[in-house]
Amino acid sequence: MNKLIVASTLALALFACENSGRKSGFELKGTFTNSNNETIYLEKLTGPQPVVVDSTTIDEKGNFEFKEYDPKIGFYRIKVTDANFAMLVLDSADKVTVTGDMKDLGNSYKVDGSPETVLFMAYNEISKHDRTRVDSLSRIFENLASMLGLDQLQAVNPELAAKRGDSLSKTLEGVYMEIVNQASERMAVKIRENLNMFSTIKIGRA
Numbered sequence: 001m002n003k004l005i006v007a008s009t010l011a012l013a014l015f016a017c018e019n020s021g022r023k024s025g026f027e028l029k030g031t032f033t034n035s036n037n038e039t040i041y042l043e044k045l046t047g048p049q050p051v052v053v054d055s056t057t058i059d060e061k062g063n064f065e066f067k068e069y070d071p072k073i074g075f076y077r078i079k080v081t082d083a084n085f086a087m088l089v090l091d092s093a094d095k096v097t098v099t100g101d102m103k104d105l106g107n108s109y110k111v112d113g114s115p116e117t118v119l120f121m122a123y124n125e126i127s128k129h130d131r132t133r134v135d136s137l138s139r140i141f142e143n144l145a146s147m148l149g150l151d152q153l154q155a156v157n158p159e160l161a162a163k164r165g166d167s168l169s170k171t172l173e174g175v176y177m178e179i180v181n182q183a184s185e186r187m188a189v190k191i192r193e194n195l196n197m198f199s200t201i202k203i204g205r206a
Contacts, residue, residue, distance in 0.1 A: 029065035030098035089116035
């Protein structure tokens, strides 16, 4: 009888330990403005298609909380639609708060409590900033080409149009290379500061 009690006690203790191991303490909640009781989804980005791992409904005050999923470290997103979502890098110990505007979640969301997501967003911001500068340079080239009448010149004297186009390209090439070099240095500094972070390792493998 005593042996049975001891065995039962040990089994219950083992069961409790196993269950407590699955309770990571992970939290994911937040507040979205311009919401209207929508259902939003937490998706894990693995393989060719995202996989829905949890969902919740935003309340009348814009608050929400995902309660059913304990993540392993990886890339996730809170999705409103396929074109409107917030990218996250989540780990099981995170206690994450997300805020943003439901109308433009991708460009408005902020994250607290997830160091990996903050770092991932910093990498994205460096890339976005420099894409914007390159796009501006492209528009400058197009405007200058238009002012010089290169399209019209191409129709009557292709050789001269090509020479003027090459000359214009070389004039702006130095600016372009400066943008690229500055971006590379900013990214390199951020990577060196965060060599052991999951986001850095994934970027290095990309």
